[in-house]
Amino acid sequence: MDNNYDSIITGSGKLLLQPRTTDQVSEILKYCNFRCLAVVPQGGNTGLVGGSVPVFDEVVVSLSAMSKIISFDKVSGILVCEAGCILENIISFLDSEGFIMPLDLGAKGSCQIGGNVSTNAGGLRLLQHGSLHGNVLGIEAVLADGTVLDMLKTLRKDNTGYDLKHLFIGSEGSLGIVTKVSILTPPKLSSVNVVFLACKDYSSCQKLLQEARRKFGEILSAFEFLDNNAMNLESRCDIVWALVPNVKWGRPHTENCFPDVRLLIWKVTPMRPNRTTYKHTDASGKPYLGLVPG
Structure with a gap:
């Protein structure tokens, strides 16, 4: 809780909360906002810059208990899941369904999709599938005062109103805590070839x-x-x-x-x-x- 992925950055938090539902996240933030208590959202804690490590005595809110895959539509390839889902578990689930995750990281065995979205993680497949700004279709987020924003859309083509989800992608928890994500996943290819080449410069x-x-x-x-x-x-x-x-x-x-x-x-x-x-x-x-x- 108090250390980042490589244990170089150490914090001094004294309280860790692990909500299991969006309503519990809302109640926690509402209480902390009323009492003027600082909060640090924490996903898989795999970041190397210390963004999920408490600096002083902040309340750490971990999303690790919110790890359910809510739904998956094979026709559209749209996955809806909670923010605490470990990336590797999502990749394994999609693989069994004949799809792939547009995001792949070295820390996939520990990192969580909510943290990936909050940091706008790039990963190995960015060259082909682009950033999460293009793959995330919707999110559910809880603001600092406990207000729940339901932007969990599952339409790829949706030009109605403001697209507020982009404010939360890459915001690193500064605007609110992401609790659910809907993401577009492409079909898995029949084969993959890898070439390892040597270049002179x-x-x-x-x-x-x-x-x-x-x-x-x-x-x-x-x-x-x-x-x-x-x-x-x-x-x-x-x-x-x-x-x-x-x-x-x-x-x-x-x-x-x-x-x-x-x-x-x-x-x-x-x-x-x-x-x-x-x-x-x-x-x-x-x-x-x-x-x-x-």
Whole structure:
């Protein structure tokens, strides 16, 4: 409660409340507003900037007990859920229904959708699906005085009145606490392919991105950049990397397993549909890492 994700920032809160309904959130904020008590909304507490950590003796309101998936429409792909739903649980649910979440993060096993919306989290799929401003169709939020704003629309095309939800997306709890979310989810593709390439400099990475967007268009879902420092850090730490779900890394037990990235040669060998073995060699042709999706 008093620490952020990496325990670097520590607060001094003395009271943690875990409401289970929107009405309970409303009553808490109404009481705190009347008594002039400061409040800190808290989701999965995975942020690295300390936004969900109490600075003094604020009342911490955690949404972790509000974790229900309310409804899902397979025709429109619209999901309605409570703000305390863990992102990975939503992803697993949608996967079983043949859909994907337009948001994916490294902290998906702990972060909550309410916190994602409140911080306007970008994630790995922003390149293809855009930000949450474009995917969130509606929200329910509770203001500081306990007033409940029901903006939980489930229409993709809705031009009636002010679109107030955008004020809450990225507001980090400063305007109110998000309690429910409706979000548009795209259908899951039949297959996903991952390519890991080596570029000689940052300018080459930019040119590669331009060419990939030109060739692949809308089917390009993600483009990530990894420099020498990150590769060397991985070689010195006990980190297991995962680029996509179900990707397994085999790491060699050597101290300096990653040479200069500019010396790497990446060979891609197709095995069968939807499954590829990535064989990596150094400049001498010696293999040292295996990556197998599936």
